[in-house]
Amino acid sequence: MYQFRHGPAREAEISDTELPELETDALPPETQLDEDDRLKPEYVTAVLDALEAGDDEGARALVEPLHPADIADLFELVGDEERVNLARAVADLLNGDVFAEMNDYVREQLIQALEPHEVADIASELDTDDAVAIIEDMDEDEQRAVLRALDPDDRAAIEEALSFPEESAGRLMQRELIAVPEHWTVAETIEFLRGDEELTTDFWEIFVVDPGHRPIGTCQLSWILRAPGGIAIGDVMKREQTLIPVDMDQEEVALRFQKYALISAAVVDASGRLVGMITVDDIVHIIQQEAGEDVLRLSGAGEGDINEPILDSYKSRVRWLLANLITAMVASSVIAAFEGTIARMVALATLMPIVAGVGGNAGTQTLAVTVRALATNQLTQSNTARAIMREIRVAMMNGVTVAAVIGVGVSLVFGNPALGLVIAAAMMTNILVAGLAGVLVPVTLDRFDADPAVASSVFVTMTTDSIGFLAFLGLATAAGLTG
Amino acid sequence: MYQFRHGPAREAEISDTELPELETDALPPETQLDEDDRLKPEYVTAVLDALEAGDDEGARALVEPLHPADIADLFELVGDEERVNLARAVADLLNGDVFAEMNDYVREQLIQALEPHEVADIASELDTDDAVAIIEDMDEDEQRAVLRALDPDDRAAIEEALSFPEESAGRLMQRELIAVPEHWTVAETIEFLRGDEELTTDFWEIFVVDPGHRPIGTCQLSWILRAPGGIAIGDVMKREQTLIPVDMDQEEVALRFQKYALISAAVVDASGRLVGMITVDDIVHIIQQEAGEDVLRLSGAGEGDINEPILDSYKSRVRWLLANLITAMVASSVIAAFEGTIARMVALATLMPIVAGVGGNAGTQTLAVTVRALATNQLTQSNTARAIMREIRVAMMNGVTVAAVIGVGVSLVFGNPALGLVIAAAMMTNILVAGLAGVLVPVTLDRFDADPAVASSVFVTMTTDSIGFLAFLGLATAAGLTG
Known part of the structure; x- marks a missing residue:
């Protein structure tokens, strides 16, 4: 699965063979967002006016510089019919990052308007957790059609995720992670990380596992970077770790992340084997949502x-x-x-x-x-x-x-x-x-x-x-x- | 300032000269916590019984294996008088991590019972943001006494933080961060990180700055670890960055972290210079608190x-x-x-x-x-x-x-x-x-x-x-x- 975090858009994937030029327009310009990071009404009106005038090109030009999170906001702010027109005009900007940031109801509406192979294209761009979020709400028939259109690896990962209960750690976790044996030295670990092109490029901690692939410790990347090369990774890692059972409810996961101030955590199956990783950026919106639910x-x-x-x-x-x-x-x-x-x-x-x-x-x-x-x-x-x-x-x-x-x-x-x-x-x-x-x-x-x-x-x-x-x-x- | 994150307790600080053996009892044992990570009532009663029987040693032995976040919870769960007795019995376990995790009111009560030099000892263990959280609620007289007892560097950092409005980014940020110039190569950056003993050991991203110390990009550690050594850091970093003005309200900071799924963010002063860093672990409790406030x-x-x-x-x-x-x-x-x-x-x-x-x-x-x-x-x-x-x-x-x-x-x-x-x-x-x-x-x-x-x-x-x-x-x- 293509490695891509739904954090702030990153123009380039890093690989050993090619490094594209980065030419970006940095922060979302002040003309689009107000001081609270909300899209300005004038801006939204400008986009809608362009759409209404049939000027799809103009609308697209206005939307293009936006951060994916702001494109998602734009779709939430406009009405049902305008939403479909907008989607048509900016179809090529509607990537996985935008969908991952979108309100569930709005996303569902848009996904319903797409063909299965289009949904599959979007899903294959995403980490497992975000792909699952898009697919899990579809009707069973459409879900099957999308899964058929995916390549076998992605399909297997998503099908496995869908086998876990809704709102469980198994749905939230991504399978892309780094795990190394305890006896490796820091130098060997760095070599491994720098050498293998297949590895994910987005992670914050690596997990140390025993021969049975059970996690025995966690290591921040900064510790690896700061430790002498000859030392075993088992001596750098932190042994106290907060393991997340794969069937744990997401509300519990959120409380655990919050209580122990976690950045990422290992997810383990019933036999204690490492099966996935949850990162805090996937948790913050759950913390917010669960805390805000009480008033509702x-x-x-x-x-x-x-x-x-x-x-x-x-x-x-x-x-x-x-x-x-x-x-x-x-x-x-x-x-x-x-x-x-x-x-x-x-x-x-x-x-x-x-x-x-x-x-x-x-x-x-x-x-x-x-x-x-x-x-x-x-x-x-x-x-x-x-x-x-x-x-x-x-x-x-x-x-x-x-x-x-x-x-x-x-x-x-x-x-x-x-x-x-x-x-x-x-x-x-x-x-x-x-x-x-x-x-x-x-x-x-x-x-x-x-x-x-x-x-x-x-x-x-x-x-x-x-x-x-x-x-x-x-x-x-x-x-x-x-x- | 001593580098210590208030994440899960880490037994060892990593340095090039000494690496202590790690002997820990891994996860908080099942005998202390229930399935929701709450301290079991039987456990709390056992601690209180020991205290009441005058067995301070026994109480301390019960509390010692706890995670700092759980020690903080224990102090919140017991009554006002028991709290003071408990503090006396486990005084040596009451480090900065425990205070950083503690409810504001409970912390204030305990801090009031401590001498200024004791508060200073605790504050000097912490990152600026956590030290400020402890000191900001004290009376002005006591605050001055604590500041006098700190070493000059810590004192200057905390006094500067206190000069920012309450609940602003300036209070939340830590000054410990890594910033490098754009023209450094990946190899040079790694060398710098591995060479300088004075650097902080806990960070998730490094900031790339121009000669005027204004941030121009952010780089995840994983990208540095995965990129070829000869490439300039300016070609690896992400140029779109979400900068936090030092006087921004913490609620806005929390919304920004959530919207753009940030792990850490650069804090800049009015002239755009990099003055600090905020990490997501300091934000999750604000997200939770702000979202939960509506019902109250x-x-x-x-x-x-x-x-x-x-x-x-x-x-x-x-x-x-x-x-x-x-x-x-x-x-x-x-x-x-x-x-x-x-x-x-x-x-x-x-x-x-x-x-x-x-x-x-x-x-x-x-x-x-x-x-x-x-x-x-x-x-x-x-x-x-x-x-x-x-x-x-x-x-x-x-x-x-x-x-x-x-x-x-x-x-x-x-x-x-x-x-x-x-x-x-x-x-x-x-x-x-x-x-x-x-x-x-x-x-x-x-x-x-x-x-x-x-x-x-x-x-x-x-x-x-x-x-x-x-x-x-x-x-x-x-x-x-x-x-």
């Missing part, structure tokens, strides 16, 4: 991608809204139980959403903190009790403050100290319950291996709504308040 | 760290709850305007929170999607109009579905088709408004350079609450409903 899951927005097909967005969101409809009905039934009280004092209906709403917000705060702490492995069984105590203390301080404000306010506005006392007590109760629910619900879900971000907020909102209405209307009834 | 900001949980001092958590959260109290009162005043209608039909009070609540959820969904799209630069001026249209279409589909369910349900349960029609119409209206507010509010805040994650949800919730009550009670009044 907590709000029930599914994948939450603005390029997701509308029907998919509808399906994932409406499911959540219907679930919330049910919990809202539970809260509503609590109110129904107190209709007599409300009929005697309609002001209660005016005030009750305040108790439920602020309680809901307090619950969401605790929930967000707890979900993040669980996701980053900061909250474990060892400190759960302390985290709960912590949230109770914060909730008590919040409760006292908010209850005092609303209590005094209602007493004065309604000229009714009893009503003020009732709403203050209900508010205090609800904020405390919110704090407890906000930490207990996600911790419990996590203990049962459920994703705390997905289901927590339904339970917490139901709790704060119901308790809010129950405490306020219940206390008002008990106090015999009448309007 | 949207919920008003401030920093949202479970190790944050309770008083700080209280202050940031109560401010938000009081803001929400005000918006809840606005919604409450809408209800108050319809007290007459509620008095005629108390069932309206029972049902109105459903309209407001489900609308609020629909708004939060759109908000979460929009905030993430803005944070990842997927939503820009170029596609705002399309994103708004997209959300309106999703909202219409959601609205029709939820309105139909609640409309039919209420008609049947209350035996009142007019009431069913009113709640369906109100629900449809509110979900549409929620979708619009969920995208317009954050996009508008972003256009005015305000953080859309911080303030959006107050506005959106106020809108969905008020419109929910207004639409439902208003339509009920117009329809002349009575119980």
Whole structure:
């Protein structure tokens, strides 16, 4: 497989026989990107105007100087129909690097418009991991057609990758790596690296393996370059290494890269043999994605991608809204139980959403903190009790403050100290319950291996709504308040 | 400054004169970590039991085999008082690597318990960026005392770093890097790297600079190792490079690393001179942190760290709850305007929170999607109009579905088709408004350079609450409903 990283475009492949001249335009020019590295709207409009005017050549000229990551961004920024026209105009710029950087949904749409042999051409330019990313989402028929069009080596590598579960290390890893035996000297290793033309040219560390091809250490290239030539590689390498099982979930892989600040890591099969390598540049977007997912899951927005097909967005969101409809009905039934009280004092209906709403917000705060702490492995069984105590203390301080404000306010506005006392007590109760629910619900879900971000907020909102209405209307009834 | 990366602990520094034997216990043993790389509760308890029994030696023996990142985790998992006892027992294991991996709040607490010369000892073990991270949060007096205790070179480097704004590239970068002139051959470069004992041993790329020390290209070590010796380094390097201005905000730096899949990047001052290097291992936790912040900001949980001092958590959260109290009162005043209608039909009070609540959820969904799209630069001026249209279409589909369910349900349960029609119409209206507010509010805040994650949800919730009550009670009044 052709060695090509999807980092910043590199004009030349290095080989012993030819070294092309490098003539480039360095950084993406200031005319295309704003200070946040986003494509300027004027620039995007210029490209679209050229397309609309039928000036495909002009559009291509505008797009050509862009970095592959920016070409990918451009495709994400334009509309569905414009996207197809753009692809036609800049077809020759649409290489593997561009596809590797592209949003999943946008890539899928474009790939569907291509012939199998075109997809195969693109895939053969890429490392296994990026090729797999392009092929894995295709229909089975098309997938087979693309695989048939690939050369046998690439095909075997991709088929093997596809045999691993989705979002596993086996899909993420590339097979191109350097492995050397422990007894080689530094000089021999350098000789080997400089001599063999077949080797990959992009790697950051080499792996040291035993005769059974099991990794026993890792060696940064800088250590090899800085060590004396006569020393065995086994004495330069670092023996502590973080091995990635081939079936490990990508979220775990990302956490491991982050925790141990890895640049690359060996992937091993069940028998401990080295089968691949994962590099950090393939991990950063997973770290970003996994960390950003919490807010989408907590709000029930599914994948939450603005390029997701509308029907998919509808399906994932409406499911959540219907679930919330049910919990809202539970809260509503609590109110129904107190209709007599409300009929005697309609002001209660005016005030009750305040108790439920602020309680809901307090619950969401605790929930967000707890979900993040669980996701980053900061909250474990060892400190759960302390985290709960912590949230109770914060909730008590919040409760006292908010209850005092609303209590005094209602007493004065309604000229009714009893009503003020009732709403203050209900508010205090609800904020405390919110704090407890906000930490207990996600911790419990996590203990049962459920994703705390997905289901927590339904339970917490139901709790704060119901308790809010129950405490306020219940206390008002008990106090015999009448309007 | 002593060259030491805070990656996985490396037992040996490589030098030409001595190469210590490596005797290590490889991976963190399975007895300490669970399958998610978290310290097992049994293990943490064992350490705490030893401490409580006064067996400092036993505790130290348990902690010694841990990876620095896991020692840092251990300190985060134990309580405040246990933390100080633990620090006393394992004082000699508390090196710079451990501090570099530690949560900010926990580190601050421990650093405060140390003498300035002890802090200086730790800082001198670290690369500039990690040393700065430890020193930057100290009081000015203590900071001065630590700086006085450092040797002049380290002190100058750290003082220079501290002269840059917090969270800027200047604070993140390390000064230890390799820069060579363009005309050197590959062989000369390798010779230089292998010859000079003073050089750093940890780097992934070298920078090629012009006579004015301005970077003109970057070269992966693997390319140097794979290229023929006689070629000039200027013909091997990649000329497109992503330069980081020294005053760039760390969030921008993180986005740039992610977008262009960088392993390291040159940092330049205002005149374009190379002043430092940032490596991806220092960036991954920023990527993770920035991506995870949205959920905390949207919920008003401030920093949202479970190790944050309770008083700080209280202050940031109560401010938000009081803001929400005000918006809840606005919604409450809408209800108050319809007290007459509620008095005629108390069932309206029972049902109105459903309209407001489900609308609020629909708004939060759109908000979460929009905030993430803005944070990842997927939503820009170029596609705002399309994103708004997209959300309106999703909202219409959601609205029709939820309105139909609640409309039919209420008609049947209350035996009142007019009431069913009113709640369906109100629900449809509110979900549409929620979708619009969920995208317009954050996009508008972003256009005015305000953080859309911080303030959006107050506005959106106020809108969905008020419109929910207004639409439902208003339509009920117009329809002349009575119980």
